[in-house]
Amino acid sequence: MCTVCGCGEGQVSIEGQATAGVKYPYRAHHAHGHEHPHEHPHPHEHPHPHEHEPAPAASAYSELLDYGQGPAHAHAPGLSQTRMVKIEQDILSKNNGYATANRQWLAERGIFAINLVSSPGSGKTTLLAASIRQLSARARVYVVEGDQQTSHDAERIRAAGAPAVQINTGKGCHLDAHMVGQALQNLAPADDSLLLIENVGNLVCPAAFDLGEAHKVAILSVTEGEDKPLKYPDMFAAADLMLLNKIDLLPYLDFDVDACIAYARRVNPKIQVLQLSAKSGAGMAPWLDWLCAGVTHSQVGKQQQVARLQQRIAELEQRLQSRG
Amino acid sequence: MHELSLAEGIIQLLEDQAKTQQFKRVKQVWLSIGELAGVEPEALTFCLDLVSKDTLADGALFHLVREPGRGWCLACSQTVSLNARFDACPHCGQYQVQVNGGDDMRVSELEVE
Numbered sequence A: 001m002c003t004v005c006g007c008g009e010g011q012v013s014i015e016g017q018a019t020a021g022v023k024y025p026y027r028a029h030h031a032h033g034h035e036h037p038h039e040h041p042h043p044h045e046h047p048h049p050h051e052h053e054p055a056p057a058a059s060a061y062s063e064l065l066d067y068g069q070g071p072a073h074a075h076a077p078g079l080s081q082t083r084m085v086k087i088e089q090d091i092l093s094k095n096n097g098y099a100t101a102n103r104q105w106l107a108e109r110g111i112f113a114i115n116l117v118s119s120p121g122s123g124k125t126t127l128l129a130a131s132i133r134q135l136s137a138r139a140r141v142y143v144v145e146g147d148q149q150t151s152h153d154a155e156r157i158r159a160a161g162a163p164a165v166q167i168n169t170g171k172g173c174h175l176d177a178h179m180v181g182q183a184l185q186n187l188a189p190a191d192d193s194l195l196l197i198e199n200v201g202n203l204v205c206p207a208a209f210d211l212g213e214a215h216k217v218a219i220l221s222v223t224e225g226e227d228k229p230l231k232y233p234d235m236f237a238a239a240d241l242m243l244l245n246k247i248d249l250l251p252y253l254d255f256d257v258d259a260c261i262a263y264a265r266r267v268n269p270k271i272q273v274l275q276l277s278a279k280s281g282a283g284m285a286p287w288l289d290w291l292c293a294g295v296t297h298s299q300v301g302k303q304q305q306v307a308r309l310q311q312r313i314a315e316l317e318q319r320l321q322s323r324g
Numbered sequence B: 001m002h003e004l005s006l007a008e009g010i011i012q013l014l015e016d017q018a019k020t021q022q023f024k025r026v027k028q029v030w031l032s033i034g035e036l037a038g039v040e041p042e043a044l045t046f047c048l049d050l051v052s053k054d055t056l057a058d059g060a061l062f063h064l065v066r067e068p069g070r071g072w073c074l075a076c077s078q079t080v081s082l083n084a085r086f087d088a089c090p091h092c093g094q095y096q097v098q099v100n101g102g103d104d105m106r107v108s109e110l111e112v113e
Helices: A093-108 A124-135 A152-160 A177-187 A233-238 A247-252 A257-267 A284-323 B003-021 B041-051
Strands: A083-090 A112-118 A141-147 A164-168 A194-198 A215-221 A241-245 A272-275 B026-034 B061-067 B069-073 B078-082 B097-101 B105-112
Touching: A083 A093, A083 B003, A093 A112, A093 A177, A093 A284, A093 B003, A112 A124, A112 A284, A124 A141, A124 A152, A124 A194, A124 A284, A141 A152, A141 A177, A152 A164, A164 A177, A194 A284, A215 A233, A233 A257, A241 A257, A257 A272, A272 A284, B003 B026, B003 B041, B003 B105, B026 B041, B041 B061, B078 B097
Parallel strands: A112 A194, A112 A215, A141 A164, A141 A194, A215 A241, A241 A272, B026 B061
Antiparallel strands: A083 B105, B026 B105, B069 B078, B069 B097
């Protein structure tokens, strides 16, 4: 349907079950069979025959809108019902609203969530499975897996020892905050845990969709081109950390690590970079430390929130007593 | 990228506004799309035509207003214009530019009845 990225009809499922509610009510296959014949071709069409009001089409590509020229200048109230509404709303505000709710839900429980993004085949799932095994003594880990089809990845994660929920996006090219919110209800991660969200393998679309995570982490393997940060700048600009994976293969490749890091910094001067190999285990320690530092930070955040609430209760009780 | 999702988001936004601002039909929509927002205007227009069918915006005219990209150059401490996210600063040629404008997308104005 979409000629750009193949996004298609609403086929989202979580663990094979269709999600509740109609998420994409506007897609053509949902079009309800015209039970209301909205055929009334504007009976109020031009009640005033004098054509002295050019439509604002002339200003279509300018930010200037002359209210005196357009149809909003209804000189005889009641004749024309058109009006202008200025709203200035972010197009992603709907997704951002869900993301904010997810973020709050996670913060209240002291859960550290990261959103892992990469091309297909960069080794995300292998890295996750290795991380889960090595973190088993240090943190409770939960995983949300995003793929177009199959639950192979969730099965690999469960085999590594972490509870996982698989989201199948159907033809969709990214996870959005609404899907993740529903997956969280299914997964029910414990307080003070680590939540790893493995996005659909795609370096383009997931960049724009906030899921409520603390950080986006971009994974780039050395079997890909070192100029990927320049080719897909939005993703590397949105990420806080870049993991350079499969470094055990460097001796066999022409991959220029320094150039790759320089390209990433060109797109995002603040990006952190870690080099590792999920297979050989090289460089895993700093990555696991980074995760654990995040987990601790989220736990402390929750404790502070709880302390603030308790302090407020104490203050309110004191006020109540002084009245009694 | 993902223009269809964005188009659906726009129609949802219009429906929400229709409830709060009390209108029934949308005749024209002005969208402000940053040059660095990663959106292909033609693809977005195509998708909007698709998803607006049988909604309150059926047949509406969508105007896309491009907003130029801007960034703050850390090296020369000023705001500069950018054509792409990874462009060098046009003044000093260094790559220490942080995008601070033209990377968002908004529905700015509607003509409704």
